[in-house]
Amino acid sequence: MALRTAEEYKAGLRDDRKVYILGKKVPDVTVDPYIKVGVETAAFDFLLADHPGMHDLAVMEDPGTGEPISRYFELPDYPEVVAKRHELVKGACNVADGALPFVKDVGTDIINALTAVARVAGDKKYLDRITEYRRYCAVNDVALAGAVTDVKGDRSKKPSEQSSPDYYLRVVDETEDEIVVSGAKAHITASAYADEILVIPPRNMSEEDADYAVAFAVPVNTPGITQICRPSFRYEDTAHFPTPSPRRGHVEALVIFDNVRVPKERVFMLREWPAAQGLAYAFSAFHRYTAVTYKIPIIEYMTGLGMLAAEANGVHKASNIRERFVNMIRYTETTKALAKAAALDPQDFAGSGLFVANPLTSNMAKLHFASQFHDFVRDIQDIAGGLLVTQPTYKDWQNEDTRPYLEQYMGGAGEYNAEQRLKLMSTLHHVVASDFAGWHEVCSIHAEGSFATQKMMLLAEAPSKYYKDKARAMVGLDG
Ligand SMILES: Cc1cc2nc3c(=O)[nH]c(=O)nc-3n(C[C@H](O)[C@H](O)[C@H](O)COP(=O)(O)OP(=O)(O)OC[C@H]3O[C@@H](n4cnc5c(N)ncnc54)[C@H](O)[C@@H]3O)c2cc1C
Incomplete structure (x- = not known):
């Protein structure tokens, strides 16, 4: 099979998966008004091969068969692969109207982390299993959460100290051929419209936690898996002015595993509790870099929206507004520069022979993005004015009683007539003042790890000894 079309991807989602939203079971995730927004966004991962500007980046030859496969599944065993992935993730977002398609990157970050950990541990059994799983995903062009x-x-x-044993996912039974797991994973992006879910532990474990040190992959429609999704926005919302392409986004789910049976060939960690921390760390190294990369197209268009809002309001030459421009440019270009610097300085992760972007620099990039995002949004809100939240809707524009008033009163500066100004404000409302905008602010803080996780990696990766040795020599502490 090797490469699937977007239609083949969507057809594969019409199975007996158990997905709920707003208190109702979803018969078909591809047509649910909320979840289909995510499905259409994810489908871009299957359009890249046919995109003229993306084909060479997105497609590679299967090293075994020579057939075309998605480059997301490439083994990152040479340094240049990191810069290629940087361009692939950014390019995919640009093709997908600014959003990350998502169903190939987080999963392959986990596959890379599991491969690196198995290589470092010299564990042939797990290395063979994850290598076979990478191949299975590549050949079948699998969508992963x-x-x-x-x-x-x-x-x-x-x-093991929790009041309920179910607050972390754990092994509840084991036979020769399979394990049985129970628990729940929270906030899982795109799981309702992925083919398979890859599960790994999120933290360090002690011996008492051994049953919680488990990593595996299962199809989304495996019996015992139930997903409860949170609605985001829907295409059917006609209050916003239409845009040339529909708005993009994802849906997260609480994913419940109730006595789910997993065949052993899909188990990549089983009670090896000392390795859990290393796996969580490896995942952070691979994934945090993906995370900051996909933010770049988003903050680029948000900067542009802020600048256009100033033009529409006729304040773009005012010094207080130009100060806001400087903030936005500094924020966006610093995030980009740090991400690029990380990509151009690939590192062999823990001697595994697999390459990641410089973890120190990529965590600085992510921390910079996350810690300044609210200030960035504040600048755009300041520039755009109160119309961001009080604007009449597209429905009022369509109504022949109210439209003449809007034409009369809602015009802007220069060439911005009422329609253009309202269109701009409508998109700005979605991006910095809607429910979705609130989601985005929280996403910037917590998705791919809260601030503390980036700070921990900064402390772990920084050349602190080098700094101190320099200072010791300068002071003459060593005689
Ligand atoms: C939009 C979105 C999408 C996401 N997608 C995914 C996904 O696809 N897959 C996935 O696995 N996860 C996903 N996440 C989860 C994300 O990684 C977590 O939200 C993040 O790790 C924080 O965990 P939490 O939300 O449980 O917050 P908490 O862990 O409750 O953190 C809240 C605060 O408490 C602090 N804190 C927590 N524990 C401690 C402690 N022991 N000591 C001191 N301080 C502590 C944190 O630093 C933070 O400041 C997503 C999250 C969001 C918001």
């Missing part, structure tokens, strides 16, 4: 974050109950306690 990554389930790392558990529901976690009391954050100050380890899995």
Whole structure:
């Protein structure tokens, strides 16, 4: 099979998966008014091969058969692969109208992390299994979701110390050929419209937590898996002015595993609790870099929207507004520069022979993006004015009683007539002042790990000894 079309991807989602949204079971995720927004966004991962500007980046030859496969599944065993992936993720977002298609990147970040950990441990059994799984995904062009974050109950306690054993996903039974797992993973992006879910532990574990040290992959429609999705926006919302392409986005789910049977050939960690921390760390190294890369197209168009809002309001030459421009440019270009610097400095992860973007620099990039995002949004909100939240809707524009008033009163500066100004404000409302905008602000803080996780990696990866040795020599502490 090797490469699937977007239609083949969507057809594969019409199975007996158990997905709920707004209290109702979803018969077909491809047509549900909320979930289909995510399906259409994810489908871009299957359009890249036919995109003239993306084909060479998105497609490679299967090293075994020579057939075309998605480059997302490439083994990252040479340094230049990192810069290629940087361009692939950014390019995919640009093709997908600014959103990350998502169903190939987080999963392959997990596959890369599992491969690196198995290589470092010299564990042939797991290395063979994850190598076979990578191949299976490449040959069948599988759409993947990554389930790392558990529901976690009391954050100050380890899995085995929780008041409920179900607050972290765990092994509840085992036979010679399979394991049985129960628990729930929270906030899982695109799992309702992926083919398979890859599960890994999110943290360090102790011996008492051994049953929680488990990693595996299963098809989304495996009996015992139930997903409860949170609705985001829908195409049927006609209050916003239409845009040339529909708005893009994803849907997350609480994914419940109720006595789910997993064949052993799909198990990549089983009770090796000392390795859990290394796996979580490896995943962060591979994935945080993907994370900051896909933010770049988003903050580029948001910067542009802020600048256009200033033009529409006739304030683009005012010094207070130009100060906002400087903030937005500095924020966007610093994030881009840090991400690019990380890509151009690939590192052999833990001696595994697999390459990642410089983890110190990519965590700085992600922390910079996340810690300044709200200020960035504040600048755009300041420029655009109160119309961001009080604007009449597209429905009022379509109504012949109210449209003349809007034409009379809603015009802007220069060439911005009422329709153009309202169109611009409508998109700005979606991006910085809607429910979705609130989601985006929280996403910037927590998705791909909260601030503390990036700070931990900064402390772990920074050349602190080098800094101190320099200072010791300067002071003469060593005699
Ligand atoms: C939009 C979105 C999409 C996501 N997609 C995915 C996905 O596809 N797959 C996936 O696996 N996860 C996903 N996540 C989950 C994401 O990784 C988590 O939200 C993140 O790791 C934070 O976990 P939490 O939400 O449980 O918050 P918490 O862990 O409750 O964190 C809240 C605060 O408490 C602090 N804190 C937590 N524990 C401790 C502690 N022990 N000591 C001191 N401080 C602590 C944190 O630093 C933070 O400041 C997604 C999240 C969002 C918002």
